[in-house]
Amino acid sequence: MRWTQTLIPTLKETPAEAEIASHKLLLRAGLVRKLSGGLYTFLPLGLRALRKVEQIVREEMNRAGALELLMPALQPPEIWEKSGRYVTASGVFFKVRDRARKEWILGPTHEEVITTLVAGEINSYRQMPKNFYQIQTKFRDEIRPRFGLMRAKEFIMKDAYSFDTTDELAQVSYQKMYDAYGRIFQRCGLKAIAVEADTGVMGGKHSHEFMVPAETGENEVVYCEGCNYSANLEKATSRGPAIATHKLAPPATAPHHPEKFATPGVVTIEALSKEPHNVTAERQIKTLVYMVDSKLVLLLLRGDDQLNEAKLVATVGSANFRPATAEEIVAALGARPGSLGAVHVTKIPIYADSLLSDATDMTTGANEDGFHYRNVSITRDIGVTHWVDLRSVQLGEACASCGKPLKIQRAIEVGHVFKLGTKYSENLNALFLDESGKQQPAVMGCYGIGVTRTMQAIIEQSHDKDGIIWPLSVAPYRVCITPLGVVPGSAVMTLAEKIYAELSEKGVDVILDDRDERPGVKFKDSELVGFPIRIGIGEKSLAKGEVEVKLRGGELLPTKIEEVVAKVLELAKQ
RNA sequence: CGGAGCGUAGCGUAGCCUGGUAGCGCGGCUGGUUUGGGACCAGCAGGUCGCAGGUUCAAAUCCUGUCGCUCCGACCA
Numbered sequence: 263m264r265w266t267q268t269l270i271p272t273l274k275e276t277p278a279e280a281e282i283a284s285h286k287l288l289l290r291a292g293l294v295r296k297l298s299g300g301l302y303t304f305l306p307l308g309l310r311a312l313r314k315v316e317q318i319v320r321e322e323m324n325r326a327g328a329l330e331l332l333m334p335a336l337q338p339p340e341i342w343e344k345s346g347r348y349v350t351a352s353g354v355f356f357k358v359r360d361r362a363r364k365e366w367i368l369g370p371t372h373e374e375v376i377t378t379l380v381a382g383e384i385n386s387y388r389q390m391p392k393n394f395y396q397i398q399t400k401f402r403d404e405i406r407p408r409f410g411l412m413r414a415k416e417f418i419m420k421d422a423y424s425f426d427t428t429d430e431l432a433q434v435s436y437q438k439m440y441d442a443y444g445r446i447f448q449r450c451g452l453k454a455i456a457v458e459a460d461t462g463v464m465g466g467k468h469s470h471e472f473m474v475p476a477e478t479g480e481n482e483v484v485y486c487e488g489c490n491y492s493a494n495l496e497k498a499t500s501r502g503p504a505i506a507t508h509k510l511a512p513p514a515t516a517p518h519h520p521e522k523f524a525t526p527g528v529v530t531i532e533a534l535s536k537e538p539h540n541v542t543a544e545r546q547i548k549t550l551v552y553m554v555d556s557k558l559v560l561l562l563l564r565g566d567d568q569l570n571e572a573k574l575v576a577t578v579g580s581a582n583f584r585p586a587t588a589e590e591i592v593a594a595l596g597a598r599p600g601s602l603g604a605v606h607v608t609k610i611p612i613y614a615d616s617l618l619s620d621a622t623d624m625t626t627g628a629n630e631d632g633f634h635y636r637n638v639s640i641t642r643d644i645g646v647t648h649w650v651d652l653r654s655v656q657l658g659e660a661c662a663s664c665g666k667p668l669k670i671q672r673a674i675e676v677g678h679v680f681k682l683g684t685k686y687s688e689n690l691n692a693l694f695l696d697e698s699g700k701q702q703p704a705v706m707g708c709y710g711i712g713v714t715r716t717m718q719a720i721i722e723q724s725h726d727k728d729g730i731i732w733p734l735s736v737a738p739y740r741v742c743i744t745p746l747g748v749v750p751g752s753a754v755m756t757l758a759e760k761i762y763a764e765l766s767e768k769g770v771d772v773i774l775d776d777r778d779e780r781p782g783v784k785f786k787d788s789e790l791v792g793f794p795i796r797i798g799i800g801e802k803s804l805a806k807g808e809v810e811v812k813l814r815g816g817e818l819l820p821t822k823i824e825e826v827v828a829k830v831l832e833l834a835k836q
Numbered sequence: 837c838g839g840a841g842c843g844u845a846g847c848g849u850a851g852c853c854u855g856g857u858a859g860c861g862c863g864g865c866u867g868g869u870u871u872g873g874g875a876c877c878a879g880c881a882g883g884u885c886g887c888a889g890g891u892u893c894a895a896a897u898c899c900u901g902u903c904g905c906u907c908c909g910a911c912c913a
Contacts, residue, residue: 275848276876279906289847289855299905353911371913405837412913419913471913480912563842570911576873581911599904678913712913789873800872810872 264740265775266815268306271295272787282478284722285410287730288293291791292433293738307791308717310738310771311420315717316397318449318728318735319420326442328393328422333375337367341374345689350581352411354402356415368401373573373682373708376423377690380704387427387696390704391435395422409478411714412674416540422709425687425697431725432705436681439709443472443677446711450720452732454676457483458493460572461680469680472711473673474719483673484655488666496572500668505544507564507621520605520643522628527599532564534634535623547618547626547638549602551586551594554578558594559584560604562614562646567653577613577650580585594627603627604644605635614646615653682706726796731814732791739773740834741765744795746781757809757823758799764827770834788812795833797826 269291279296280286288294293308320330336358356368365765369375376394384392400419406700424435424789440456447454452474459471484498485491495501518785524757530536531548534541546565551558552574559578563569575581588598594610597604603626604612618624639645644664656669686692687703696702721723724731734740743765745758758774765772773793775784781800788796798810809826811819811833821829 271846271863277847277850278842281907296905400913402912406907406909408907413911417913421913582909673912710913715913780871780873780875782871782875784874785872785900786874798872802872 263776264772265713268773268821270307270791271305271323272790275510279412279629280410282409282412282722283725284478284718285412287790288410288718288719288727291730294411296410300404300413302411302414309740311732311736312714312717314736315439315713315720315758316418316420318445319711319713321395321447322442323395323420324806325423325445326393326396326438328424328439328442330396331394332396332398333369333372333379335369335401337369337372337375337462339365341378343376343545343688344379345686347374354404356401362560370399370400370402371419371693371708371710372396372421373423373686373706374690377692377706379684380687381690381692383693384425385407385706386691387694388589390694391424391426391431393422393424393435393439395420398595400728409718411718413480415712417715418713420711420713424707424709425692425704426707427694427702427705428479429683429705430706432681436679436707439679440470443679443709443711447472447474447676449735450715450716450722451735452676455483455485455492455673457485459672460494460576463556468677472677472679474676474723475671476719476722477671477672478722479613479672481673481675483671484668485666486661486666486668487670488661489664489723491663491668494572495654495670496570498655498668499662500655501662502617503564503566503656503659507544507617514624514657516637518642520638524631524632525601526632528634529598529631535565537664539625539634540577541625543638544673545624547603547621547624547640549604549627550597551602553586553590554583555580556653558590558610560607560610560612561610561652562604562618562640562644563653564615564617567615567617567656569652570654573650573652573654577652578650592593597627597629597631601627601629602632603629603638604646605629606643607636608645611647612645613648613650613652614640614644616649616651617653619649630755645740652784663708665725674719674722675711675712676719677711679709680707682708682835725792728786729790732792732794734794734836736832737771738796739771739793741770741772741795741797742788742791743772743797744784744799745775746784746789746798748776748778753804754799754801757804758797761797761799761809761826761830765830768827770831770832795830797830 271289271517276286277289280289294302294304296302354370357364384404397420397780401416405416406415407415426432426435454474456470459469461469482495484493484495531546532545543566548563548565550561568613618640624638625634625636626638628635657670661668684703692699692704721730742761743758745754747754762774792814794814796812803810811821
């Protein structure tokens with residue numbers, strides 16, 4: 263490709279809308295342009311990089327035995343009603359109506375469609391296992407699109423769905439995808455790690471997310487350097503905080519009942535931990551009031567812990583919850599937030615974090631404004647209905663499996679693999695006959711990669727102050743030829759044309775910067791766009807019988823003219 | 837949806853508080869000088885100041901509404 267014949271609208275200045283490095287570079291390097299919030303046009307250069315990522319995904323899926331197909335983006339709501347997700351997933355739907363006013367859904371994902379297909383086409387254990395995938399545009403009415411392609415209303419996803427006869431074989435399919443994902447991200451030049459993850463609204467039993475460490479990521483990953491443990495913060499567990507609760511023995515003189523005391527104006531854990539009360543946070547019980555499916559529940563945590571809402575969802579089995587309003591709380595407990603507690607509460611379900619299971623000599627609100635109880639023993643004084651895991655792991659806590667201190671790092675989720683079980687196959691009738699002629703639901707897995715997000719994650723992980731540093735495997739062009747003069751017939755331009763023709767002939771992706779621009783402009787642009795290999799040709803180097811081969815990552819390699827094609831072929835090999 | 841901020845030329849912005857001529861840089865076009873790291877000179881084009889209403893002799897500026905964008909939260913590839 264000749265630079266003057268394509269469109270690469272690079273920008274010197276960063277558009278105000280971009281906040282993170284990869285978003286700024288997508289715009290500045292002329293890869294994408296925004297049409298509207300969360301909606302982007304891929305310009306020729308951006309599309310080339312995207313196609314490279316797609317091709318890597320395709321090759322690895324094929325290698326893992328998955329079968330490519332293509333499903334409609336427009337879906338009938340009836341199949342979502344069958345799966346039960348018409349209501350639970352309704353928040354993400356873009357809906358449209360046809361001329362008869364019938365409603366259709368722009369597909370946010372395709373479990374319902376693929377399961378409907380399989381229900382019709384696969385009837386015997388002899389036809390399994392099967393794994394189908396597609397690379398296709400998804401539509402999600404995101405509450406807040408952001409960071410360019412990172413979270414968009416419309417994005418390209420690779421989604422795969424496996425169907426097996428047994429749980430054991432489904433595990434094999436899952437492992438194949440897990441391994442393929444590792445290869446895909448590695449080939450994209452990404453450092454990605456697999457972490458245990460929460461299954462969320464997808465349902466299912468078990469899942470891993472593939473995370474790209476990045477400060478700008480929207481997720482937090484808990485990991486251990488002592489063993490291989492790593493998990494999304496939403497899911498992570500530990501041996502608990504450094505100060506254990508069960509070691510807080512009550513003084514021998516303490517009475518065998520809670521003792522009410524006045525705490526005027528004290529409405530936070532922190533305030534209670536200071537003068538004159540001096541009750542440290544780990545000796546307090548934090549009482550939260552939530553509305554879950556329009557019913558009140560009490561959530562108890564140790565004073566220094568944070569509620570993990572993903573764990574709450576897993577615990578109560580509903581994503582339909584919110585903190586109760588002050589009015590609802592006063593009506594139910596008779597006190598305002600800040601003086602709440604669960605002592606003597608009997609009519610409301612009480613979910614307590616397991617960390618409190620043997621807590622004694624604790625302090626908590628007395629459900630009377632301005633008063634707290636001390637000397638609370640949770641098993642003696644509080645009618646806990648459910649002991650559960652509600653707390654978020656904190657930095658430095660001991661790893662549950664090896665005891666080393668846990669670390670926490672922000673990351674971008676680029677892929678997610680789920681074991682789904684038989685939820686969809688049962689609801690949508692994807693049944694097969696086994697060897698004994700018995701009808702059974704297929705055991706499913708589903709596997710997603712955000713292709714557009716992966717492309718941006720590569721930029722986020724691989725750039726410097728001058729621009730993008732594309733890995734060879736996904737660069738829009740592997741080689742950029744930069745003649746410093748473009749006069750037709752000149753020695754410089756003649757050589758540039760010759761090298762361009764030879765590399766093109768050998769099948770190398772190469773772009774010839776034939777713009778009549780000053781050298782500085784061309785150098786800056788080639789670094790901003792981030793071509794892995796640049797061949798600089800100018801009169802100075804030509805006089806020495808050389809051209810300059812420059813790697814975007816660093817080295818400058820003066821190269822004899824007659825050796826340059828062979829050398830670049832070697833460098834551009836993957 | 838809750839909270840915060842911002843909408844002025846393709847991009848980045850000044851002007852707004854204190855109402856009266858829309859200004860600058862980048863980019864674009866023409867001509868010239870330049871030519872190994874985002875050149876210089878001269879000239880030119882490009883704006884219903886997001887939109888609608890209101891106040892006023894007069895609105896980019898003040899008021900109301902609305903739409904859009906960005907950031908924090910919930911959602912997720």
